[in-house]
Amino acid sequence: MLPSPVICVDGPSGAGKGTLSRQLAQELNWHLLDSGALYRAVGVACQRAGIELDVASEVAAIASVLEVDFRATDEGIAIWLAEEDVTNDIRSEIGGLGASQVALHPEVREVLLAKQRAWARAPGLVADGRDIGTVVFPDAPLKIFLTASAEARAERRFHQLQGMGQDVSLPRLLADIQERDARDTSREVSPLMPADDAILIDSTLLTADEVVMKVRRLASSRGIVSDIRD
DSSP, X not given: OOSSOEEEXXXXXXXXXXXXXXXXXXXXXXXXXXXXXXXXXXXXXXXXXXXXXXXXXXXXXXXXXXXXXXXXXXXXXXXEETTEEOHHHHHSHHHHHHHHHHTTOHHHHHHHHHHXXXXXXXXXXXXXXXXXXXXXXXXXXXXXEEEOOHHHHHHHHHHHHXXXXXXXXXXXXXXXXXXXXXXXXXXXXXXXXXXXXXXXXEOTTOOHHHHHHHHHHHHHHTTSSOOOOO
């Protein structure tokens, strides 16, 4: 039994999982877990410590002592590694590639599993991340698998990185997303796939607010949150 209600949000990179999870947690005044940020933080911490990301035992050792904190800001959620704001590093393209590499190690996933489950506490948790509803919180009462076309996701990422002052190429971002989709869906360890009881939402033609409202209505219909009125 879960100690408090959990809404799980999974899906491919760039589908809007972070935006949905952040807005939902803020509206409900629930805790927020960005599971992907944990893996990105491990990658960043390893790179700073000079640890090769393909050495599973050393990466797992870094993960075991990782101190990560999510702090709400006017712009969204800031991610702190120990006492340093590493949001930009973690959200960068390099941070994303590092996350994919460290997530390949079963030892790392096992270490981070307990850290993720510790976020489930009253009044509730919105948990965003890979296999969040299949492995981390299999008993969650609501699981969302959020998707969108590769083109839409690449364009969103393009504008996000431009807003961070990074010089990026839209065609290269699209190619990277397509390659990551292929890698994530075909890998042996925790491949990208919805939980059997997950609800699929395609956000390609939806605004962020429309996606949030859809999920809130689903949560209301299941008695997880109070009724939503028009």
